[in-house]
Amino acid sequence: MDNDYLLSSxxxxxxxxxxxxxxxQLRKHPKFAVPFFMLEGAMGYTAKSKAYVxxxxxxxRQGKPLGAAMLRYMAVRLWAGLRFQQPPGKPNRAKELTYFVNTHTGKFVSANSGFSKTTTEQQIIGWERPYIISSIESENAARPITDTVTKKVRLSHNSRAGINRAIGAEVRSAVEHAMGTKWVSNHTLLANASDALSALAAPKADGSGN
Structure with a gap:
């Protein structure tokens, strides 16, 4: 990879x-797919453990290809290399750029993970007023009409931020294992790698393609 090979079969x-x-390396054991409630409270999981979940x-659970997450990281990294901006004079651009790419890669994974729970609750859909006016004021109050509503609950925005960065860090590690660390600045290497991976785009006959 350092010498830009990938020219022979x-x-x-x-x-x-x-x-x-x-x-x-990126594939985690199925046992990490724990139920939603285990990440809701203060269960002591680190951001990296939650990323595994x-x-x-x-x-x-969703059958999504891990290769798609790696390609998403690469796409975001290339885009961010051109578009990522910081306030003038702010240091550590490389570190902030890494955080930015990791976060957006993690958003892609978490948005497609289906990690949520279903809850039901009674929701007021209207109000019913009495037909007969009573001399007792409290009996004239409108009564709520309720219905059972089912909705999905996801992790809060604040808890997702650190998890997304941790997911992105895992994906980044996998990309660097496959591509090295110089792929961003070497367009010929990236083009050759893209050609080499084109055969992986089609799923395998047994449905196990990544």
Whole structure:
């Protein structure tokens, strides 16, 4: 990869194996797909542990390909390299850029993970007034008409921010395992890698393609 190979079939196959190894690294055990309620309260999970949970929901519960998350990271990283801006004089641009890309990659995974719970509650849909006016004032009050409403509850915005960054860090690690760290600034290498991965776009016959 450092010498921009991927020109022969042997080198392309070697790269595909490297990409496959990265997918294995990113793939978490199905046991991490714990129920929603376990992340609601103060259960003591770190952001990295929560990232494992959402990655497991994304891959095992929803059947989403981990390769799509890696390609999303690469796309966001290329876009951010051109568009990411900071206030003049603010230091640590590289660190902030990494946070930005990790966060947006994590948003993609969490949004497609289906990680939520279903709740039912009584919701007021109207008001009913009495037909006969009573001399007792309290009996003239309108009575609520309720109906059972089902809705999905997701993690709060504040709790998702740290989890998204942790997810992005996991995906970034997998991309760097497959691509190295210089792929962003080497368009020829990226083009060759894209060609080498084109065969992976089609799902395998057994449905296990990533």
């Amino acid at each position: 042997f080198e392309r196959n070697a790269f595909k194996k490297s990409w496959g190894t990265a997918l294995i 959402l990655l497991s929901w994304y891959h095992h």
